Amino acid sequence: MRKSTIAVAIAASVALAAAMTGCSSGSSSSGAAKALTVEDYYSQPNAGTFDKIYQACGKSIGVTVKSTHVPGAGLIAKVLQQSSSKTLPDVLMLDNPDVQQIASSGALSPLSNYGITGKGFAPGVLSAGTYKGDLYGLAPAVNSIALFYNTDILKAAGITPPKTWAELKTDASALTKGKQYGFAFSGINTYEGTWQFLPFMWTNGGDEKNIDTPQTAEALQLLTSMVQDGSTSKSVVNWAQSDVLNQFTAGKAAMMINGPWQFPVLAKFPNLHWATAPIPGKNATDVPVAPLGGETFNVPNTGNKANMSLAGKLVACITNDKNMVTEAKIGGYVPSKISIAAQVAASDPQIASFATIVKTARARTGELGAGWPAAATKIYTAEQLALTGKLSPAAALKQAQNG
Amino acid sequence: MTSATTVAPTASSPAVTARRGESPRRRGRGGERVVQWLFIAPAVVYIALFFGYPIVQNTLMSFQDYTTKTFFTGEAPWVGFANYATVIGSSLFSTTLINTGLFTVGSIIGQFVVGIALALFFRKKFPLNGVLRSLLLVPWLLPLIASSAVWKWMLDQDSGVINQSLQVLHLTAKGVPWLNDPNVALIAVIMVNIWLGIPFNVTILYSGLQDIPQELYEAGSLDGATGWKSFRYITWPNLRPVVSVVLVLGVVYTLKVLDIILGLTGGGPANSTETLATNAYHLSFVDFTFGAGAAVSNILIIISLLFSFIYLRVNRRAVDE
Structure with missing residues (x-):
């Protein structure tokens, strides 16, 4: 019993050392992107709907998309961990009050790099995603209380x-x-x-x-x-x-x-x-x-330029006019574009009272x-x-x- | 070390069997040394990796401005004792320190008194003794998050079973605000922690009682030492080494309690149940000011360490005896 325990201990420590040295060679920084990764905190059934949108968007720009759904409470911890091990996903979803903090760490790239300006979005939505004058995150649909x-x-x-x-x-x-x-x-x-x-x-x-x-x-x-x-x-x-x-x-x-x-x-x-x-x-x-409540989509600074530019396209697709309606409907959210919110509110009385609120809603991190x-x-x-x-x-x- | 060397020649792991053919004399003292070190190596590696590294890292972190930014850039500016100054200077520090003290002392007294009473009770021979004793371990077996969720439910002011029962018994008219009143919440949290600590106390004290020879009681009873007297003059002196171990370990375990408090009150209401442990957690994992969080946890570690030294001393004395 004792002998085998010692043998196991030696084996384990060797394996551990090997695993630790192996860790650092995990990131890849070159090569054409065939697959993008997306990380969010949605749970079923919403996660399923988002997966469909990710896949369709991926298809439209010629990549496959692999998504991970992390429990809400653990997302930031996971992002910090990925940030330090340089394994951030290509597209990252964040709760809107966290965007500026993560952007201030340098982990996100400005969406203007990918031609995303947020034109037509409610001012509160843009202010939530903006850090030091640059737009880092865009929420396709928002909510309030x-x-x-x-x-x-x-x-x-x-x-x-x-x-x-x-x-x-x-x-x-x-x-x-x-x-x-x-x-x-x-x-x-x-x-x-x-x-x-x-x-x-x-x-x-x-x-x-x-x-x-x-x-x-x-x-x-x-x-x-x-x-x-x-x-x-x-x-x-x-x-x-x-x-x-x-x-x-x-x-x-x-x-x-x-x-x-x-x-x-x-x-x-x-x-x-x-x-x-x-x-x-x-x-x-x-x-x-x-x-203002809701989740923004962001493009982390992964260092892989080719992937980041594709990720920008993916974010543009996730936040486009058609998809924001779908995303709004599954969670009782309101589309972030004022014109589109008005269209949805006209057909859904429960959303209507929120649509007016969101127009004047204020981002927590705005100030x-x-x-x-x-x-x-x-x-x-x-x-x-x-x-x-x-x-x-x-x-x-x-x-x-x-x- | 001696046990390791005697095991070596018969060991069947590949590294050791290779040496089997060599005679001990030719292998010389140098070879023996290497073998000895090989046997210590796993333990050293393990301790360095899982105890040494985190402690060194945590100490370093407490002297740095370690924030969310650090994770991406890897930069954590050295700030000396600034984190300690902020933490100790904050109005919350004295509250958390007092709460930690009250929580620890209250829990330990409660757990120990109930624990020793139950241990003495279970020494008596009666039917279902064994079954009841194993049932007593249940709080220990339940996941803490689950049991704290259930306790939170039971302690609810309006519809919790505890207040409902008290109202039926006409002990209280409006229900006790267990977790809602800053003056009561700490008491409620201590009560739950006592419940949680009883199995540990009973188990250790019961095994200590089993070690006291029955002849002492027989001899004592001839001299008139029965009941309280037999406890005072036979049980207590013989149990003392075990008691000190239970108390010191209890203090160290209680100081670091986090989950049960987070599950019940999250440190509230109005910080009335915020201890050093929950404060360190909040600073590091809610506010993401890891430097300040590390400073608080280092203060906690130092307090714990103090009690660990007491434990080692007490333990050594017990062995010497």
Whole structure:
């Protein structure tokens, strides 16, 4: 037993050393491209639709395409790893708030190299993909968040969807009875919590550059007061958006903040009747500013010029007018071109309320670029301090802003 | 080393059989040396590769401005103690340090008290003793992510089974905000970690109890040492070496707990359950400031190392005894 263990150990260490030296000779940097690699974080069934688009696009430019689907949470870690081992894919999909950070590392190439200008795309979409004046990523379809409401519960209570903060507060309180809360949102200590707070903050004139302002404090006060008066569960500090959805589908929340990517999940509950409305501003006249969501397609700096130019063509195809409609439809997204979004919205009422939101939607990284993650952390930190009652909204924002 | 040399002549691996024909005398001391080193080599390579390299790399990283950019360019500017200064200067540092201390002390006390009580209980002979003892290992066998998800569910303020039961028993009217209140969340996380650590404590303490000769108790009972007295004067002194091992290992294991906290609260609400371990994780893998993350984890390693030294000392003394 012991002898064989030692033999195995020697063999293993030799094999390991061989494997380690072998690693460095993995990358190929020359030769005509026959096959391109694409990496995204889509899961089935969406991944299947994207694969079809990749294949068709590949065929149109004369290459075969091999795609890998990575779990969403692991994508950035994988990209960093590939970045250091020089094994980045030819086309890389990124969540739009990550584009500037990855672009700032030098791992992406400007799309203008491949003649992609983003003409006709919504300004928020372009701002999300732009780093230091160059367009690095283009999202064919985008989304945002809105107010979802249970039409049966609201009808029974004689309530129409709220249009102002005051209405949201009174409605939420009126809709709270027994085990049912009036309102649900995600206030978790991750970027998801930040993302859901942004419409309230931005619509009221708050800004991520400095969150220690009366406008942002007012927005945080609204959510805090709903938690304190009991019309929202105290558990929101631990709820991700999927948890919020579970509350809604279980009938434990009459209204919620969520996004169109939940449409397929909601479709599994035929007895649940729901509709969407824009997230209310403080006044009915406030122009809603919602955060822009969605994934961009990028061409990493792989060093292989021939492949990169083909990859540029592939990205152009993935983001063309025809494909963006297909891509939008599978995930409840809205096409990124304003003209095309209007066409789709005309035929799909559920998309319609999002189409108007996306026109004015703001990119999270639009203002701070690679500095966004730090600001996002401050926002959810302040939110948690206020929602748990540890500090007043104003004091919480002040403390978070000052680090 | 001695065991290695005695094994060598009969070893059947190709490298060693080649030498079988040579007489030990002709091979000389030099050859023996080489053989000795060959046997140490796998262990040395293994330790250097999987312990040495990461530790050296982590230490270097903590003195560098290591960000997402570094992965592509390979450049990580040397910043000296800047990462340590930022980390220690941040308002979060004292919170995480206190949380780490409370979490560790709370978990260890809870695990040990319940662990020794159960170990003593299982010394008694009763039906299903063996079955119950193996059932006790279940928390150890479950994947941590799964058990923390279930605990999160059970601890839910509105519809969790724990609050439902407390309400049925009229112990609380509105339910305890287990994971929602910054003042309670750490206690809840400690409770779950105690549950998780009980199997380890019971197993080690039970085997320690088995080693105490039955004759001591028989002799003691003749002198009137029964019940508490027999525990105080027979069990405890004989168990002490095992106890110190359990405690020190427990501290080292608890300091680095990450998954259970991430699964339950993610360090929240309002950083009330953020420990050094979760903070290092967040800095490195959420904010991608790997330099600062490495600095925090090095601080954690130093604290752990301190306890490892205590463990080694205690262990040596136990062996000497």
